[in-house]
Amino acid sequence: MIKLQLPISEDAIRELKMGDQVSISGLMVTARDAAHKYIHENWPDWLVPVLENSMIYHCGPVVKKHEDGSWSFVAAGPTTSIREEPYEAAVMEHYKVRAVIGKGGMGETTLTGLSKSGGVYLHAIGGLAASLAKSVIRVHDVYMLEELGVPEAFWHIEVKDFPAVVTMDSHGGSLHKSIKAQSDEVAKKLIFG
Numbered sequence: 001m002i003k004l005q006l007p008i009s010e011d012a013i014r015e016l017k018m019g020d021q022v023s024i025s026g027l028m029v030t031a032r033d034a035a036h037k038y039i040h041e042n043w044p045d046w047l048v049p050v051l052e053n054s055m056i057y058h059c060g061p062v063v064k065k066h067e068d069g070s071w072s073f074v075a076a077g078p079t080t081s082i083r084e085e086p087y088e089a090a091v092m093e094h095y096k097v098r099a100v101i102g103k104g105g106m107g108e109t110t111l112t113g114l115s116k117s118g119g120v121y122l123h124a125i126g127g128l129a130a131s132l133a134k135s136v137i138r139v140h141d142v143y144m145l146e147e148l149g150v151p152e153a154f155w156h157i158e159v160k161d162f163p164a165v166v167t168m169d170s171h172g173g174s175l176h177k178s179i180k181a182q183s184d185e186v187a188k189k190l191i192f193g
Helices: 010-014 033-042 045-051 088-095 108-117 129-133 175-192
Strands: 002-005 021-030 055-057 062-065 071-075 099-102 120-123 136-143 154-168
Touching: 033 088, 045 088, 045 154, 071 129, 071 136, 071 154, 088 108, 108 120, 108 154, 154 175
Parallel strands: 002 021, 021 055, 055 099, 099 120
Antiparallel strands: 021 154, 062 071, 120 154, 136 154
8 A cells, every 4th residue: 555645746646556556645625527617617726726736536525514614524435537538637737636536537638648747547436435534534625615516516625544546547557448458358259259
């Protein structure tokens, strides 16, 4: 298990390889479909200190607001990442985002972008939303809550020992592509003998 501390440098991220298991601690932000669309249409400067040398988690959390006004995460499972494919490479390059976390992988545009800007795609395990929420030790802030709603808002969170696997690296490696190619080969043998 490789321990990653946020913020993190491009050099440290480029050392990661497809298949590496990582444990993440530090500040990251959640952002899903509406958040990515908002970024792409506005490129807000206020996101620079939030995203630079950090990570975006594709997550629509279930949250609880406490009497003192603070928030906590009840569930924090990953959402399907491919929906952010039209935006992610440009967002990562513009804001110097070092990783995105989600499930299901991403496409060729993002894979090329990872190589260009020095990033990785991290796969978080679906179905563990309550367990992953335990890794969120503090909500530092929430941005655009009223405009976007709870699942789509930008949640600036602190995590400790958040588990993930590098499935797309900055060297062009993609576990998703490798497994699909292997599966296609097996399917051909089963169908055509």
